[in-house]
Amino acid sequence: xxxxxxxxxxxxxxxxxxxxxxxxxxxxxxxxxxxxxxxxxxxxxxxxxxxxxxxxxxxxxxxxxxxxxxxxxxxxxxxxxxxxxxxxxxxxxxxxxxxxxxxxxxxxxxxxxxxxxxxxxxxxxxxxxxxxxxxxxxxxxxxxxxxxxxxxxxxxxxxxxxxxxxxxxxxxxxxxxxxxxxxxxxxxxxxxxxxxxxxxxxxxxxxxxxxxxxxxxxxxxxxxxxxxxxxxxxxxxxxxxxxxxxxxxxxxxxxxxxxxxxxxxxxxxxxxxxxxxxxxxxxxxxxxxxxxxxxxxxxxxxxxxxxxxxxxxxxxxxxxxxxxxxxxxxxxxxxxxxxxxxxxxxxxxxxxxxxxxxxxxxxxxxxxxxxxxxxxxxxxxxxxxxxxxxxxxxxxxxxxxxxxxxxxxxxxxxxxxxxxxxxxxxxxxxxxxxxxxxxxxxxxxxxxxxxxxxxxxxxxxxxxxxxxxxxxxxxxxxxxxxxxx
Amino acid sequence: xxxxxxxxxxxxxxxxxxxxxxxxxxxxxxxxxxxxxxxxxxxxxxxxxxxxxxxxxxxxxxxxxxxxxxxxxxxxxxxxxxxxxxxxxxxxxxxxxxxxxxxxxxxxxxxxxxxxxxxxxxxxxxxxxxxxxxxxxxxxxxxxxxxxxxxxxxxxxxxxxxxxxxxxxxxxxxxxxxxxxxxxxxxxxxxxxxxxxxxxxxxxxxxxxxxxxxxxxxxxxxxxxxxxxxxxxxxxxxxxxxxxxxxxxxxxxxxxxxxxxxxxxxxxxxxxxxxxxxxxxxxxxxxxxxxxxxxxxxxxxxxxxxxxxxxxxx
Numbered sequence: 001x002x003x004x005x006x007x008x009x010x011x012x013x014x015x016x017x018x019x020x021x022x023x024x025x026x027x028x029x030x031x032x033x034x035x036x037x038x039x040x041x042x043x044x045x046x047x048x049x050x051x052x053x054x055x056x057x058x059x060x061x062x063x064x065x066x067x068x069x070x071x072x073x074x075x076x077x078x079x080x081x082x083x084x085x086x087x088x089x090x091x092x093x094x095x096x097x098x099x100x101x102x103x104x105x106x107x108x109x110x111x112x113x114x115x116x117x118x119x120x121x122x123x124x125x126x127x128x129x130x131x132x133x134x135x136x137x138x139x140x141x142x143x144x145x146x147x148x149x150x151x152x153x154x155x156x157x158x159x160x161x162x163x164x165x166x167x168x169x170x171x172x173x174x175x176x177x178x179x180x181x182x183x184x185x186x187x188x189x190x191x192x193x194x195x196x197x198x199x200x201x202x203x204x205x206x207x208x209x210x211x212x213x214x215x216x217x218x219x220x221x222x223x224x225x226x227x228x229x230x231x232x233x234x235x236x237x238x239x240x241x242x243x244x245x246x247x248x249x250x251x252x253x254x255x256x257x258x259x260x261x262x263x264x265x266x267x268x269x270x271x272x273x274x275x276x277x278x279x280x281x282x283x284x285x286x287x288x289x290x291x292x293x294x295x296x297x298x299x300x301x302x303x304x305x306x307x308x309x310x311x312x313x314x315x316x317x318x319x320x321x322x323x324x325x326x327x328x329x330x331x332x333x334x335x336x337x338x339x340x341x342x343x344x345x346x347x348x349x350x351x352x353x354x355x356x357x358x359x360x361x362x363x364x365x366x367x368x369x370x371x372x373x374x375x376x377x378x379x380x381x382x383x384x385x386x387x388x389x390x391x392x393x394x395x396x397x398x399x400x401x402x403x404x405x406x407x408x409x410x411x412x413x414x415x416x417x418x419x420x421x422x423x424x425x426x427x428x429x430x431x432x433x434x435x436x437x438x439x440x441x442x443x444x445x446x447x448x449x450x451x452x453x454x455x456x457x458x459x460x461x462x463x464x465x466x467x468x469x470x471x472x473x474x475x476x477x478x479x480x481x482x483x484x485x
Numbered sequence: 486x487x488x489x490x491x492x493x494x495x496x497x498x499x500x501x502x503x504x505x506x507x508x509x510x511x512x513x514x515x516x517x518x519x520x521x522x523x524x525x526x527x528x529x530x531x532x533x534x535x536x537x538x539x540x541x542x543x544x545x546x547x548x549x550x551x552x553x554x555x556x557x558x559x560x561x562x563x564x565x566x567x568x569x570x571x572x573x574x575x576x577x578x579x580x581x582x583x584x585x586x587x588x589x590x591x592x593x594x595x596x597x598x599x600x601x602x603x604x605x606x607x608x609x610x611x612x613x614x615x616x617x618x619x620x621x622x623x624x625x626x627x628x629x630x631x632x633x634x635x636x637x638x639x640x641x642x643x644x645x646x647x648x649x650x651x652x653x654x655x656x657x658x659x660x661x662x663x664x665x666x667x668x669x670x671x672x673x674x675x676x677x678x679x680x681x682x683x684x685x686x687x688x689x690x691x692x693x694x695x696x697x698x699x700x701x702x703x704x705x706x707x708x709x710x711x712x713x714x715x716x717x718x719x720x721x722x723x724x725x726x727x728x729x730x731x732x733x734x735x736x737x738x739x740x741x742x743x744x745x746x747x748x749x750x751x752x753x754x755x756x757x758x759x760x761x762x763x764x765x766x767x768x769x770x771x772x773x774x775x776x777x778x779x780x781x782x783x784x785x786x787x788x789x790x791x792x793x794x795x796x797x798x799x
Contacts, residue, residue, distance in 0.1 A: 020692060026525070033524040034517070041497060044514045045521055048529075048695040052688075057698060289574050290566075301581055309564070 005031060007167060008067050009050070014235050015063055017056045023049055039068070066230055123205045130197070133205075136190050145212045157223055160185035166227050170235055179217070179224050188216060241266075245470035248441075260470070261371065264334060267474045268341030271481055316405050316434075317348045318480070321394060323412030324378050325355040325385045331441045331468065333374045335411050338477050340370045346481070352397070354390035355383040360397060385415065387453065388422035395425045402432045407480060411439045411467070414447070414454040421453045426460040435483065436460065439467040439476060493549050494523045500549075509538070509545040510710045518697040519546060528655050528676035530640075530691065533699035535681055536743025540638060542699075543677040547634040555629075555674075556636045557622040559643035565650055569660060571619045577612050613664035623651075624660055624668065632672035640690075641680040648690050651678075655693045702744065704731055710744060715751040725762045726751060732791045733774065736784060742774040749773050764789055 005027060009019050026049040034045045043064050051057040123137065123146075136142055144152035161167075164181040183189075191213045198206040241263055291307040320339055322332035332353070339349050350362045359381065364373040402408070408429055430436050438461040440447065440454060447454035458464045467473055493503045500516040519542075522529045531539040547554035557568055595601040620628060626635040637651070654660060658670040678694060680686060702710065707727045711718065718726075730747045742750075750773045759766060767788050775781045 018688075023692060026527070029525050030521055033521055041513065041517055044517050048518055048521065048697055052691045052696050054532075054698055057696075290572060293574055293577070301578065 002028065008063070010167070011063055011067055011230050012050060012060060014231060014238065015059050016237075017051060017059055019050055063230070066226070123208045125205065133194055133197075136194050139187065139190065141187050141216075142191070142212065145216060153219065156186060157182065157220060161223060161227065166224065167231050169224070169228050169231055170239070172228060175221075175224050175228060179220050182220050182224070183217065186216070186220070188213070191216070245474070247470075248468045260334070261337065263470060264337050265341055267470065268338060268477075271474070271478055272342050316346065316407065317401070317403075318346055318350070319398060319402070319406060319408045320349060320351045321358070321390075321408065321410045321412075322351065322353050322377075323355065323385060324353045324381050325383060327415070328411065328413050328441055329378050331439075332411055333378075334470065334473060335409075335439065335467075336365075336374055336377075337370050338473055339409075340365055342477065342481065350398075352394060353377045353381040354385075354393065355381050356386045356389065357381075358390040358393035358397070385412070385417060386419055387412070387414065387416040387457075388420040391422045391425040395429070399429070399432075402429060404432075404434050406433045407435050407437065407483070408433050409437045409439065409480070410457075410461075411441075413440055413442050413452065414438075414457050415451050416453050418451050421456055423453075423456050423460060426457060430460040430462070435462040437462065437476070437480070438464040440464065441468040442466070443468075491523070491550055494520060496520070503549045504545055505713070507545050507548050508713045509541060510706065510713050511538075511542070512702070512706060515542065515697065515699065518695055522675060522695055525695075526658075526673055528678055528694045529697050530678045530680060530686070530694035531697050531699060532680045532682055534701065534741065534743060536745040537699045537701060538744055539677075539679040539699060540636065543634055543636040543679075546675065546677070550632075550634070550675075552631060552633050552675075553629060554634045554636060555622050555626045556638060558638045559640050559647070561642060561644060563643050563647055565647075567621055568623050568647065569621050569650070570624045570662060571621060572613070572664075573617045573619050577617055580612065610664065615665070618662070618665070623654055626674040626676075627654075627658065627660055627668060627670040629674065630671050633674040635674045635676045637676065637678045639681060640678045641683045641686060645687065648687050652689055652693065655690070701734060701741075704728065707731075707744065707747060711747060711751050714748045715755060718751050718755055719760075722754065722760060722762070723751070726754065729762060729767070729791060730774065732794065733784060736787060738775065738780045738783070739777045740775070740780060746774050762792060764792060767792065 006024065009024050009027065013019055027046055030045045030049055031042065034042050036042060043061070046064070047057055047060050051060040123133075137146070140152070141156065143149070144156065160182045163185055164178065166178055166182065169175070169178055191209065195206065195209055195213060198209060240259070244260055244263055245267075286309045288307040288309045292303050292305070295305055295307065296303045318339065320336065322328075322335060324332050336351055339346070339351070343349065350360060351365060352358055353361045361373070361377045361381075364376050367373070368376065426436070438454075438457060442452070442454075444466050446452065447458070454464070465472070465476060467476060492499070494500055497513065497516045497520050500519050501511060501513065504511050504516065518529055521527070531542060533539055543556075544554060592601045592604060595604055618624075623635070626633045640648070640651075655676060658673040660668045662668060678690075701707075704727055707730070708723055711723050711727060727747065730742055730750070734741050750770065753770055753773050754762075754766075757766070757770070768785060771781050771784060771788075775784060
């Protein structure tokens with residue numbers, strides 16, 4: 001049961017529930033304290049240690065039901081299986097009668113031959129003729145199939161599944177392959193062999209054995225299906241996220257935009273949680289009595305100097321300047337989306353958009369949801385780029401507000417259409433601001449080629465980086481949060 | 486706390502019964518949480534909307550076990566001097582003044598400075614000893630001989646720094662005081678933390694706790710709660726009023742009425758000798774359930790339909 005609990009935790013992790021080893025140990029303790037008899041109680045208990053938000057709890061409940069459904073259900077399932085068996089027997093009988101004469105004839109022949117040995121069971125009869133078949137029937141697999149011993153069967157199946165590494169399943173195309181492997185591991189090959197032989201001998205036991213074989217196959221198929229849902233779904237999600245976050249942002253198809261937005265939100269939440277320290281607002285400060293007295297020792301117990309517990313004030317400000325001309329617009333969109341998604345942590349973000357002129361667009365973001373605001377910005381400021389003119393506009397708008405707590409992020413390809421770059425403005429920003437970050441969606445190799453002014457602008461930046469997929473974007477935002485903390 | 490000392494907590498069923506005898510009707514999930522907290526010696530972090538009985542849970546546990554309840558209300562700016570311990574500065578100052586004269590007697594006959602200092606050393610750190618220590622709630626909970634119920638209320642209102650301060654206490658039941666050393670709890674207390682989710686609690690703190698979310702109760706459970714708290718309300722009215730509160734919760738309100746409001750309302754209806762809910766009465770007593778003018782306004786227009794649909798249910 002312990003391994004199954006650990007596996008369950010693996011499943012939870014693949015569904016984005018973060019669980020530390022210490023919590024795994026706690027979960028074990030919980031299971032020990034509560035016992036396995038009351039399913040709901042165990043579920044609630046485990047939820048208390050493993051899920052830490054209402055959202056995680058919902059995920060937990062879903063996974064718990066899926067994961068433990070078959071494991072626990074198997075125990076109660078045997079009655080159901082017994083119900084199922086006669087039914088299967090009936091269809092078997094039906095097919096026999098439908099088969100018509102040949103089937104009947106074969107059946108007749110059998111009853112003639114082995115009348116005495118109470119031949120209800122053609123399989124046992126046939127086994128009398130062939131020692132190999134007898135051996136097969138004595139195998140534990142056939143025994144559990146014939147005696148309808150679900151527990152033994154599911155035990156054997158999960159052992160086989162563990163051996164072939166079923167929990168590594170990733171793609172639905174692997175389902176067949178894994179089913180085959182498990183069947184081989186269970187020793188289904190012998191049954192298959194026996195079926196072929198019986199076929200050759202045209203034995204009456206054929207149908208019976210075939211039925212067992214099909215039953216086994218179906219069981220295994222079900223098992224693989226369930227495990228696929230359990231393991232691969234979460235993993236595929238991760239896989240997808242991984243791919244998306246490494247794709248160049250302007251190559252992401254429209255179809256995936258929704259997914260990317262969700263991904264941005266997710267990344268932003270993660271970062272916000274990591275750096276989500278509440279910014280301190282200064283209070284007048286309380287008298288630090290301990291320190292005052294300790295310092296007072298030097299003056300013979302007279303409290304000469306007083307000391308206060310003071311809290312410093314920290315007001316980081318971020319100015320995001322985005323090129324929204326055709327070539328860069330897609331990137332600007334994601335940068336802005338990201339910046340506004342971490343608003344809880346960086347409350348003072350002002351955004352500016354430019355192509356041939358520059359304007360502040362913070363207002364749009366206050367009024368509209370981020371996605372809509374980005375569209376509006378593109379519409380208002382799109383066009384051919386003029387970096388020089390835009391920097392002038394920017395300086396006019398904000399130069400007075402830039403101080404040592406200001407971070408300026410510029411996103412653009414620095415392709416100025418051979419215009420005047422106005423490097424002097426960027427330099428004066430560089431001198432006043434805490435940091436100037438330039439994000440360029442072009443790869444580093446292309447910087448400085450053609451009309452790119454990147455090398456010159458780079459000289460007036462604290463930090464210039466290539467930024468064209470979500471992974472890089474996330475890294476940069478993280479750095480930003482770290483430095484403004 | 487030893488498991489044998491508290492037969493009240495020996496199984497989930499007994500906890501439910503025990504709580505019920507003190508008028509706290511709880512779901513199985515809550516009882517399981519208390520059971521686990523006791524068995525595994527882990528704190529419980531209780532979350533949920535205001536008024537669903539988070540604080541009450543701790544109080545009832547303390548009644549059930551007849552242990553003292555030590556409560557620490559968190560707020561922004563709460564620091565260790567108010568939560569953990571403080572030195573009795575006044576006393577220290579006074580004693581230094583008083584004892585100054587004694588010093589002369591003590592050092593009489595001492596040869597040179599070294600010997601004087603040595604004599605003084607024999608007395609140890611008198612001023613930073615337990616006698617001068619003023620225990621605040623957290624330390625006090627550690628000092629109880631038979632254990633205690635420690636309630637850290639609304640931990641989400643405190644600062645991040647304070648959360649880190651709690652970590653040592655919650656995982657090892659000990660407190661480090663630089664001047665004295667580590668104070669281990671005599672008997673580890675049972676700890677309840679409550680949070681209203683105004684901000685996310687840090688992972689480190691969450692990891693150390695069992696996580697219990699108390700939602701609004703089902704109709705059936707809430708009726709039982711009302712019955713145990715306000716036994717004089719007769720059954721049909723009780724059913725009616727709980728139904729009504731439940732349909733109120735489905736409206737879009739600023740502050741959804743919680744269990745405590747339902748109980749208050751039941752009490753007020755009792756005072757007014759109500760036998761059946763009618764529109765007039767509900768309107769005039771809505772202010773017991775709803776705490777915002779906006780909410781009352783938006784609910785008033787719905788009262789008639791809600792009452793009708795509820796009686797339709799019967």
